[in-house]
Amino acid sequence: MNTQLDVDDSTVRHVVEEVLKRLGHTQRDTAGSRPEVATTATRSATRNRHSSSKRKFGVFEDANDACEAAHAAYYQLRDQGVAARMKVVEIVKGLCDKNANSWGKMELDETKIGRLDHKIEKLQIVKLTPGVEWLRPDAMSGDHGIMLEEYTPFGVVGGVTPITHSIPTLSSNVVSIVSAGNAVVFNPHPGGARCANFAVRVFNEAIYRELEIENLICSVEEPSLESFDAISKSEQVGLLVVTGGPGVVNAAMKSGKRAVCAGPGNPPVLVDETADLDKAARDIIFGAAYDNNLLCIGEKEVFVVDAVYRQFLQAFENAGAFKLAQSQLDQLEKVVFTYEDDGGGCSHPVLNREMVGKDATDLAALAGTRAPAGTELIFAETDASHAFVVEEQMTPMIPVVRVRDVEQGVADAKVAEHGYKHSSIIHSRHVDNMTVMARELDCTLFVKNGPSTSGLGLGGEGYLTYSIATTTGEGITTPETFTRKRRCVMVDNLRIY
Numbered sequence: 001m002n003t004q005l006d007v008d009d010s011t012v013r014h015v016v017e018e019v020l021k022r023l024g025h026t027q028r029d030t031a032g033s034r035p036e037v038a039t040t041a042t043r044s045a046t047r048n049r050h051s052s053s054k055r056k057f058g059v060f061e062d063a064n065d066a067c068e069a070a071h072a073a074y075y076q077l078r079d080q081g082v083a084a085r086m087k088v089v090e091i092v093k094g095l096c097d098k099n100a101n102s103w104g105k106m107e108l109d110e111t112k113i114g115r116l117d118h119k120i121e122k123l124q125i126v127k128l129t130p131g132v133e134w135l136r137p138d139a140m141s142g143d144h145g146i147m148l149e150e151y152t153p154f155g156v157v158g159g160v161t162p163i164t165h166s167i168p169t170l171s172s173n174v175v176s177i178v179s180a181g182n183a184v185v186f187n188p189h190p191g192g193a194r195c196a197n198f199a200v201r202v203f204n205e206a207i208y209r210e211l212e213i214e215n216l217i218c219s220v221e222e223p224s225l226e227s228f229d230a231i232s233k234s235e236q237v238g239l240l241v242v243t244g245g246p247g248v249v250n251a252a253m254k255s256g257k258r259a260v261c262a263g264p265g266n267p268p269v270l271v272d273e274t275a276d277l278d279k280a281a282r283d284i285i286f287g288a289a290y291d292n293n294l295l296c297i298g299e300k301e302v303f304v305v306d307a308v309y310r311q312f313l314q315a316f317e318n319a320g321a322f323k324l325a326q327s328q329l330d331q332l333e334k335v336v337f338t339y340e341d342d343g344g345g346c347s348h349p350v351l352n353r354e355m356v357g358k359d360a361t362d363l364a365a366l367a368g369t370r371a372p373a374g375t376e377l378i379f380a381e382t383d384a385s386h387a388f389v390v391e392e393q394m395t396p397m398i399p400v401v402r403v404r405d406v407e408q409g410v411a412d413a414k415v416a417e418h419g420y421k422h423s424s425i426i427h428s429r430h431v432d433n434m435t436v437m438a439r440e441l442d443c444t445l446f447v448k449n450g451p452s453t454s455g456l457g458l459g460g461e462g463y464l465t466y467s468i469a470t471t472t473g474e475g476i477t478t479p480e481t482f483t484r485k486r487r488c489v490m491v492d493n494l495r496i497y
């Protein structure tokens with residue numbers, strides 16, 4: 001005989017919480033080291049604990065609270081299976097597309113760097129980030145049965161995003177991370193945190209409406225180095241993904257947590273005597289002027305072989321690049337860089353962050369000249385050791401360096417790239433030259449005869465993400481980057497013949 005007990009939700013919650021308290025359960029297990037699967041009771045207790053307070057929709061004052069909430073959300077996502085991951089991806093991509101205009105403006109208003117048209121486009125293209133479909137298990141079948149290798153989540157991923165693409169990096173990271181079955185906690189760049197947190201709230205509200213998962217995408221309201229430290233030390237976080245410059249990459253590598261590091265670049269371009277110069281000029285302007293050169297993959301310095309140097313400069317001007325005279329370059333250099341004593345009697349250039357992502361016409365004015373309205377890129381002739389070449393300066397002012405030949409061009413490009421192994425570009429019809437440069441620089445992205453953006457599936461084959469894991473070698477991140485690989489074996493059986 002079945003008996004039915006009529007108890008309300010709060011009674012159940014109370015009993016579960018009491019039992020958990022007596023068992024000394026803390027919910028602080030990580031996905032990686034979790035000794036046992038969390039029961040439905042523990043999951044619902046955690047869910048209720050977070051639901052009973054005012055809903056945060058992912059934005060937390062305290063980084064540890066954010067990690068805890070994300071951990072609970074991870075179990076909720078797991079309960080709802082692959083279909084829920086697909087729904088989240090659909091929500092995030094859809095909201096980026098729908099809100100591209102207003103969010104792009106919000107990001108520009110807050111960060112004050114880059115260009116509105118490209119801020120909008122960078123949100124519209126989040127939909128090109130690979131989703132759940134990316135993960136396909138590998139299988140083997142033989143005389144000893146069958147083997148299946150599956151991609152499984154870490155649990156909670158901790159993310160750090162740059163000021164250069166605050167909402168786009170966060171959103172694209174969410175697509176990759178949640179496709180792999182994880183929840184995420186972000187420490188956004190303080191200079192782009194307001195818009196990042198706005199997007200986090202909107203994503204979570206929609207996810208909650210559709211799936212009743214409350215804090216799948218978490219972030220810290222006022223991010224700081226301390227909150228980064230808390231995230232990287234949290235037991236609930238199984239993996240970090242950091243996108244930014246050398247400071248954060250070093251901090252992540254020292255954190256003791258496994259880290260996927262999408263670090264700095266300084267992409268050189270080489271133009272040889274076989275190149276289509278008009279196309280090379282147009283492509284370089286497109287890539288280097290994109291969002292006022294905020295892209296880490298964006299062309300940052302151009303080396304042109306002597307044989308076509310003058311023709312290239314003409315083609316560059318014909319295509320719309322505005323040339324600075326030597327005295328104007330000198331004047332601009334004093335604004336864009338300060339020089340600090342390195343303690344050893346030498347001085348080195350330090351980038352004035354105020355200049356990053358400024359409009360080309362504003363930079364021309366600072367150089368003491370006037371570029372025509374609508375000028376997207378300015379340039380100047382420099383030598384290979386100029387600060388504009390050596391520093392990753394993220395402005396739409398690109399130095400052009402004359403080199404003797406391809407050999408010298410590749411050598412200078414390699415020095416300028418600093419061994420980041422990030423991105424490089426060649427304009428050439430000579431496959432040997434392409435091969436030499438590919439081998440010497442050994443970059444994660446190497447684009448031949450196109451703008452840098454074609455390396456991320458925009459006008460070239462491939463796919464998009466905003467985190468290119470250069471330092472740690474995972475390459476252009478995908479959902480697979482955020483998984484653990486697990487093997488399941490059936491011995492001597494289930495192979496049909």
Ligand code: NAD
Binds near residue numbers: 246247
């Ligand atoms: P940044 O290094 O100043 O900041 C990046 C993030 O790291 C921010 O959230 C910042 O608050 C945090 N941070 C900085 N120092 C830290 C530290 N010591 N400990 C903890 N957190 C720290 O970079 P940015 O100006 O925001 O972005 C531009 C840089 O990012 C460039 O170097 C660019 O090449 C790089 N970037 C790389 C990729 C890639 O995919 N490889 C993508 C975008 C940007």
